[in-house]
Amino acid sequence: MKTAEPVNSDYTQPGVSGMVSDWGADKQAFDVPWGKLMMWIFLLSDTFIFSIFLTGYMNVRLSATEPWPPVSEIFALTVGGVHLPLLLIAIMTFILITSSGTMAMAVNYAYRGDRRRTVILMAITAVLGASFVGLQAFEWSKLIHEGVRPWGNPWGAAQFGSAFFMITGFHGLHVSAGVIYLAIIARKVKRGDYEKKGYAIVEISGLYWHFVDLVWVFIFAFFYLW
């Protein structure tokens, strides 16, 4: 070991020691650009943030002394005389997941070198993200109108409002930051800034965007459906 020539990983070793030597290989552990690995590590850290937010929410929900408000009723809309539970949230979820699709297409076109389509698709993604934030603002104002506050609400446990505004607010900040991020990257793509460096940056911003969508799925499941 200590006197061997500089080694690349030895792919022939089986089992755990093979995995260890792959990881411990010369120069770099993963065959990806620096920025992409850094984004993955950041997202891992951010996953912990959201997991702890959700765990904290579940904990206060279980330990609250008053009954939890009827979530699906609160988030219902009446459209044309029909009462539809969770309608707005369903629309918001649909928009966000659609934006993940357009983002994935943008990444595809970026690697093909089709700058025009990349920019258009990133712009669509950003617009979908912005409309998600807009709908969220609508939802917030509707709830505030009905008397929901972070410190109390007309139906039961005060922690409902606290957790709702905190978690959707924190997620909304992520989406807003993502919209700005995508807009900046799209502008640079349009200017041709990445012609020499390559288009990994589009995929990196895409990773962030998919993460924000994925987090929303968990918020949707644990907050709105529970």
Place this chain on the structure above:
Amino acid sequence: MQHTAIADQIEEDLHEPHSFFTTYIWSQDHKVIAIQYSITAIFVGLVALVLSGLMRLQLGFPDTFDFIDPSAYLQFVTMHGMIMVIYLLTALLLGGFGNYLIPLMIGARDMVFPYLNMLSFWTYLLSVIVLLASFFVPGGPTGAGWTLYPPQAILQGTPGHDWGIILMLASLAIFIVAFTMGGLNYVTTVLQARTHGMTLMRMPLTIWGIFTATVLGLLAFPALLVSAIMMMLDKVIGTSFFMPALVSLGESLDYTGGSPILFQHLFWFFGHPEVYIVALPAFGMVSDVIATHARKNIFGYRMMVWAIVAIGGLSFVVWAHHMYVSGMHPAFGFFFATTTLIIAVPTALKVYNWVLTLWRGNIHLTVPMLFAIGFIFTFTHGGLTGLFLGNVTIDLPLSDTYFVVAHFHMVMGVSPIMVLFAALYHWYPLITGRMLHTGLGKAHFWFTFLGTYAIYLPMHYLGFLGVPRRYFAMGGSDFIPESAQSLNASITFAALIVGLSQLIFIYNLVWSLRRGEPAGHNPWGATSLEWQTPDVPPRHGNWGPELPVVHRWAYDFSVPGAERDFIPQNQPEGKGAEG
């Protein structure tokens, strides 16, 4: 897919600085950022040292100092703890030494994202300013204890409940942002920017320690961030995440139905890994110092690496041992006591390996080595008391006494500080090009090491007597004998002497900067890459036109038949001798 590794490119992509400002102030060079981090951290550390002196004055000589009232005392305790753990130790070990050593030891020209690295320092500086600002707001800094337990942290009756706690929480959040920017850089640099031949299992243990600690930080600080946000909301807009319905000063408050225990879980889910965020870099650096100054390869390198990783992993499943007294289901107590005691296995393995590295080594009692040996003593001592406290039944009566204060100061206060001193004496010649003065260094060591024992050994006895910690004064407690007070007075004497003796060190740092003996290349005869740079101190870009190529591990000391008693990592085979 092709991508360019910046580490392989030469100067033009490295933002070579041209003016004074870009060289020393808005610098993107990891070495300058490291020095900025270190100076800031040492400065706040001195503030915290003064605070501990003030606390000791009150404890040793109650009713003597009028300016220390109970509120001020609690504020000193809180700020001392928080500054030492986060703004000194975490920042100096990772922001300071991590920044300086990672690129040099793995053979990179800089961190992978230098601009982000620079932002990390300035954000850290902002967090320090916000923290220190709390000394100047109405009501002063928070006095909630460094654990900031709700509900008392934000209620009337706790000093600094108006502004102090808000600034503390804001400062912590800003610090976490700064740490994240730096930490992402450290992890990515270690994983992706190593030079040719530098496999993970050839990295010096210093890098392993810093790397694992940074990963822990990236996964543990989120818990602190979330709890800071939730407590901030409780304080500022009146949510009830952590606040149950309660009556304060005869008045029933608007809070309802929150869970104070939730905060404790979140805090310690951060707080316990934090112990290892501080300890693992220290473990790594002390391994390298011991091997270099004992002229002997580190004993059991692979085991040392796996022990670091195992300790890092285990540190996430032991947090509730800080909460035995909160009232916990016995099954949970059993689980957390078991995991806690399991951590002792890899930790003890490391201690054995340090001692076995010394065994039959060619020990040079240089100043870094003295501090490293001192560390083995203090760490073993603090670790053994940890075995007491890890058991639920022993922890319960001891938890709120000075026994715990003695334990955690020995194990995660003094021990990392010992390593920091060892590291500063060891790497100062590389950073400045001059040696620190040896005589002053030895005086500094003996004052610090003996003083440590004079302070903390008696505290164990105070703890067994049942003297409670955090108290401003003991009052008329019948079960505490009179003699406890004289013990407290002697501890205060020792603490003040140790505190003052740090001036020797500061003086040495400043004096040696200009007057110290020129260090030349590699004064300790070390093998690792940071000592093999073309210039000392290393210039911007570290390596001149070509990156070094690594041919061996970092511990080829006293190889039989070799020309010298060390073979640098970048020396090819055939030159010198085979190891």
